[in-house]
Amino acid sequence: MTHRKTLVRATVNQESVEFLCEPRQSLLECLRDILGLTGAKEGCNDGNCGACTVILDGRPVNACLVLGVEAEGCEIETIEGIARAGALHPVQRAYLESAALQCGFCTPGLIVATKALLDQEPNPSEERIRMWLANNLCRCTGYDKVIRAVQRAAEEMREVRA
Amino acid sequence: MSESTYAVVGTRPPRHDATDKVTGRAHYGADFQLTGMLHGFILRSPHAHAAIRRIDVSKAEAFPGVKAVVTSADLPESPEQMVDIGEGAMPLSYIRGNMLARSKVLYKGHAVAAVAAVSPHVAEEAASLIEVDYDVLPCALTVEDAMRDGAPVILPDLRTKEFGEQTGRPGNVAEHFRHVLGDAENGFTEADLVVEREFRTATVHQGYIEPHATTVLWNEDGHVLVWCSSQGAFTVRKATAAVLDLPVLRVSVTPLEIGGGFGGKIRIYLEPVAALLSKKSGRPVKIVMSRQDVFEGTGPTPGSHMRIKMGARKDGRITAAQAYLAYEAGAYPGAMVAPGAMCVFAAYDIPNVVIDGYDVVVNKPSTAAYRAPGATQAAFATESVVDEIAENLGLDPVEFRLMNAAKEGTRRADGPKFRRIGCVEVLEAMRNHPHYRAPLEGPNRGRGVAVGFWFNVGLASSCTISVNSDGTVNLLDGSVDLSGTRTSVSMQAAETLGLRAEDVRPSVGDTDSIGFTEVTGGSRTTYATGWAAVEAARDVIGQMKERAALLWETDAASVEFDRGVFRAGGRSITFQELAAQLDETGGPVVGRGAVNPSGAGGSFSGAIADVEVDPETGKVSVLRFTAVQDAGRAIHPSYVEGQMQGGSVQGIGWALNEEYFMSAEGAMLNSSWLDYRMPTSLDLPMIDTVIVEVPDPEHPFGVRGVGEANIVPPPAAVSNAVYRATGVRLYRLPMNPVAVMEALWQKESEPGGGSLHSDAAA
Numbered sequence: 039m040t041h042r043k044t045l046v047r048a049t050v051n052q053e054s055v056e057f058l059c060e061p062r063q064s065l066l067e068c069l070r071d072i073l074g075l076t077g078a079k080e081g082c083n084d085g086n087c088g089a090c091t092v093i094l095d096g097r098p099v100n101a102c103l104v105l106g107v108e109a110e111g112c113e114i115e116t117i118e119g120i121a122r123a124g125a126l127h128p129v130q131r132a133y134l135e136s137a138a139l140q141c142g143f144c145t146p147g148l149i150v151a152t153k154a155l156l157d158q159e160p161n162p163s164e165e166r167i168r169m170w171l172a173n174n175l176c177r178c179t180g181y182d183k184v185i186r187a188v189q190r191a192a193e194e195m196r197e198v199r200a
Numbered sequence: 201m202s203e204s205t206y207a208v209v210g211t212r213p214p215r216h217d218a219t220d221k222v223t224g225r226a227h228y229g230a231d232f233q234l235t236g237m238l239h240g241f242i243l244r245s246p247h248a249h250a251a252i253r254r255i256d257v258s259k260a261e262a263f264p265g266v267k268a269v270v271t272s273a274d275l276p277e278s279p280e281q282m283v284d285i286g287e288g289a290m291p292l293s294y295i296r297g298n299m300l301a302r303s304k305v306l307y308k309g310h311a312v313a314a315v316a317a318v319s320p321h322v323a324e325e326a327a328s329l330i331e332v333d334y335d336v337l338p339c340a341l342t343v344e345d346a347m348r349d350g351a352p353v354i355l356p357d358l359r360t361k362e363f364g365e366q367t368g369r370p371g372n373v374a375e376h377f378r379h380v381l382g383d384a385e386n387g388f389t390e391a392d393l394v395v396e397r398e399f400r401t402a403t404v405h406q407g408y409i410e411p412h413a414t415t416v417l418w419n420e421d422g423h424v425l426v427w428c429s430s431q432g433a434f435t436v437r438k439a440t441a442a443v444l445d446l447p448v449l450r451v452s453v454t455p456l457e458i459g460g461g462f463g464g465k466i467r468i469y470l471e472p473v474a475a476l477l478s479k480k481s482g483r484p485v486k487i488v489m490s491r492q493d494v495f496e497g498t499g500p501t502p503g504s505h506m507r508i509k510m511g512a513r514k515d516g517r518i519t520a521a522q523a524y525l526a527y528e529a530g531a532y533p534g535a536m537v538a539p540g541a542m543c544v545f546a547a548y549d550i551p552n553v554v555i556d557g558y559d560v561v562v563n564k565p566s567t568a569a570y571r572a573p574g575a576t577q578a579a580f581a582t583e584s585v586v587d588e589i590a591e592n593l594g595l596d597p598v599e600f601r602l603m604n605a606a607k608e609g610t611r612r613a614d615g616p617k618f619r620r621i622g623c624v625e626v627l628e629a630m631r632n633h634p635h636y637r638a639p640l641e642g643p644n645r646g647r648g649v650a651v652g653f654w655f656n657v658g659l660a661s662s663c664t665i666s667v668n669s670d671g672t673v674n675l676l677d678g679s680v681d682l683s684g685t686r687t688s689v690s691m692q693a694a695e696t697l698g699l700r701a702e703d704v705r706p707s708v709g710d711t712d713s714i715g716f717t718e719v720t721g722g723s724r725t726t727y728a729t730g731w732a733a734v735e736a737a738r739d740v741i742g743q744m745k746e747r748a749a750l751l752w753e754t755d756a757a758s759v760e761f762d763r764g765v766f767r768a769g770g771r772s773i774t775f776q777e778l779a780a781q782l783d784e785t786g787g788p789v790v791g792r793g794a795v796n797p798s799g800a801g802g803s804f805s806g807a808i809a810d811v812e813v814d815p816e817t818g819k820v821s822v823l824r825f826t827a828v829q830d831a832g833r834a835i836h837p838s839y840v841e842g843q844m845q846g847g848s849v850q851g852i853g854w855a856l857n858e859e860y861f862m863s864a865e866g867a868m869l870n871s872s873w874l875d876y877r878m879p880t881s882l883d884l885p886m887i888d889t890v891i892v893e894v895p896d897p898e899h900p901f902g903v904r905g906v907g908e909a910n911i912v913p914p915p916a917a918v919s920n921a922v923y924r925a926t927g928v929r930l931y932r933l934p935m936n937p938v939a940v941m942e943a944l945w946q947k948e949s950e951p952g953g954g955s956l957h958s959d960a961a962a
Contacts, residue, residue, distance in 0.1 A: 168882045171881045182884075
């Protein structure tokens with residue numbers, strides 16, 4: 039049975055959006071199925087894989103663990119909003135140039151999580167990066183090139199800031 | 201072509217598909233949408249073994265928003281046949297039986313019925329209203345349970361095949377085969393030391409992050425259109441057509457991007473079910489599995505029970521080896537025990553060998569391939585015994601392996617004689633690596649090594665190359681890209697054509713647009729599809745030579761091509777210049793390559809692992825890890841390293857954490873990633889890699905597939921390291937904290953058993 043829908047107003051990738059969702063629908067479903075933003079992926083739907091990571095009011099969250107109705111008034115950044123004006127974000131470029139992806143399914147979540155980290159901490163240690171990304175499962179890479187990509191992006195972003 | 205002339209092969213250009221994948225634009229299985237699309241949900245068995253007495257779908261059908269409900273009664277009947285399911289064949293009745301259970305469910309998670317509705321939530325809700333009357337039967341969950349006298353019979357029609365002959369004996373052993381080389385009994389009498397050990401490994405899952413997803417439209421014209429995530433569109437087409445009893449022409453499969461497979465997305469699970477729902481509802485139907493569905497309803501890789509016996513002389517020569525390999529097939533025959541037997545002693549030149557393999561049906565999901573399927577279990581056993589022998593003989597473990605290493609001309613017990621292989625070179629690279637000689641200080645730490653083999657396959661691949669007027673080319677092949685193969689295939693075409701990698705625009709075709717191509721599996725894509733691309737490029741060159749000859753009014757045979765330039769009789773024209781004149785010289789040039797190589801060169805891999813064991817908790821931490829592999833020729837070294845690192849980490853997960861933890865009633869108790877614990881970034885060090893290049897003599901660039909052999913050595917290397925750290929050898933995977941603590945306690949309780957070094961005691 040379908041349930042009565044609620045109107046939700048939020049900001050997604052710096053644009054105001056309004057959508058109707060059922061109370062039981064997750065933010066991930068709203069992004070993917072209602073707003074057509076399929077960059078965030080569903081790997082587990084129980085908060086263990088991080089493939090659906092989005093930034094919600096400045097914090098990385100698993101979109102599968104947030105209800106759509108909870109997004110009311112929130113600012114959300116998804117993988118689709120990371121690149122600006124036709125140019126890849128340094129984090130995206132670092133993943134691309136470091137061969138830090140294979141199948142690419144976990145990559146949007148990893149990139150969003152990485153951006154959230156580097157927005158807060160410009161020079162994280164390897165241990166800190168490993169701790170931060172422990173929420174994002176990747177089965178292809180063994181994480182080696184992912185960690186190196188994060189280090190590379192951090193370095194580049196520090197240079198730009200300096 | 202000599203190595204020094206390569207301009208593209210061996211370089212590290214950006215992947216052609218990388219931008220789509222770092223921006224979230226790439227479309228994977230679940231991202232596909234069609235107008236009017238319904239959502240399917242599959243009801244699965246709560247029991248591991250039960251007879252189905254009755255299924256009542258009436259309440260589900262009446263549920264608002266439901267458009268169709270199907271059960272096995274909706275599947276067609278057709279005569280039994282063997283169906284190629286990619287890297288092997290399976291009886292149609294088993295494939296159909298696994299789609300939707302008929303008279304019995306054979307494992308918890310076995311599909312029973314399916315619902316299509318206006319939303320996934322509605323479909324799930326409606327499915328819960330389907331009433332199924334089960335008559336619960338006793339179950340057998342391991343090979344030892346299933347081979348026991350009086351074990352529950354899982355497939356009543358199954359008869360044991362023994363040594364290639366049907367015995368007519370019912371039971372759960374689908375097949376027993378034996379490979380014999382020399383005289384093992386005699387070989388053991390020549391040995392000064394014989395070690396025999398028994399091993400067990402748990403069922404594990406490939407763990408791809410993307411759940412299986414498919415969308416199917418049974419069109420009004422009777423044509424079935426499939427958009428799905430799989431390792432091979434043609435295999436999906438063949439299996440779907442067979443299950444639905446349709447000619448392959450009536451099924452079209454478009455492969456979407458795939459979020460990992462590792463062997464687990466070769467078999468089909470959803471397509472025929474979605475097709476039946478689409479036929480009944482008249483609308484396209486998408487089905488996306490939940491993670492629990494993936495664990496319980498797709499093919500994990502077999503758990504195993506193994507015995508390995510090896511004998512060696514004091515001088516370090518292995519004289520004989522014997523293996524007993526019994527693998528869990530799951531609900532239907534087809535445990536990967538045959539490839540396990542091909543690999544179990546493949547790293548060694550042993551004159552006397554006996555290998556017995558048993559393919560055993562149990563009440564678990566029907567198993568599927570997982571990266572070098574069957575080899576990792578076997579190598580865990582063999583490499584543990586080899587390590588023990590080396591230690592008892594007082595020999596360095598790498599030197600001992602080198603003394604017995606397989607080389608060109610070595611005969612494997614399963615028949616083939618090795619052509620040029622890189623086993624010795626891999627072992628030498630391990631011996632010479634700084635990691636191997638680096639000091640390892642501190643208590644409870646140890647270093648282990650192991651080697652492994654995977655034979656790799658060739659099989660059919662198709663490729664076309666279309667020349668554009670600006671001298672760039674479009675390349676179309678049939679290999680689903682799991683890990684950068686668009687680029688490794690394009691680079692081989694670019695090298696052949698004298699172009700840059702970025703001058704080639706690759707795409708993966710659907711079953712209507714490209715010639716037959718086998719699955720992306722068996723480490724075959726860069727090897728075989730790359731070879732097809734070379735053939736297509738050579739065809740382009742041949743046709744372009746004719747165009748140059750036309751322009752120069754000469755004979756095509758007199759035109760030569762080298763590094764992007766055509767030459768004849770003192771005249772020359774570049775590929776780009778000639779491409780601009782195709783219209784005037786006869787029209788488009790389309791090159792075609794179709795290959796089916798049978799003699800792929802196998803790949804050897806080695807691992808050096810340093811671990812630390814926490815004596816209080818039993819937790820094993822990997823401190824340092826080096827992977828070594830023979831790539832033949834590394835086309836794109838970054839992605840070769842990526843394969844090695846990914847395979848190594850899957851092997852580490854298999855070694856330390858991963859297992860299907862089953863209740864006595866056959867329910868998987870850890871069917872989420874919280875409890876089925878795959879390695880996270882926090883669990884690992886950097887994974888160092890050494891690419892060894894012993895070119896395959898047949899392949900145009902010497903490529904050997906690199907996708908699989910890297911997972912084979914890590915569990916044994918980690919186990920050998922745990923032994924060096926603790927003095928305790930573990931004979932079961934995974935070596936999780938409980939298993940490690942139990943082994944430590946047992947050692948302490950044994951007479952003469954010492955306690956571990958701890959910081960307090962040190």
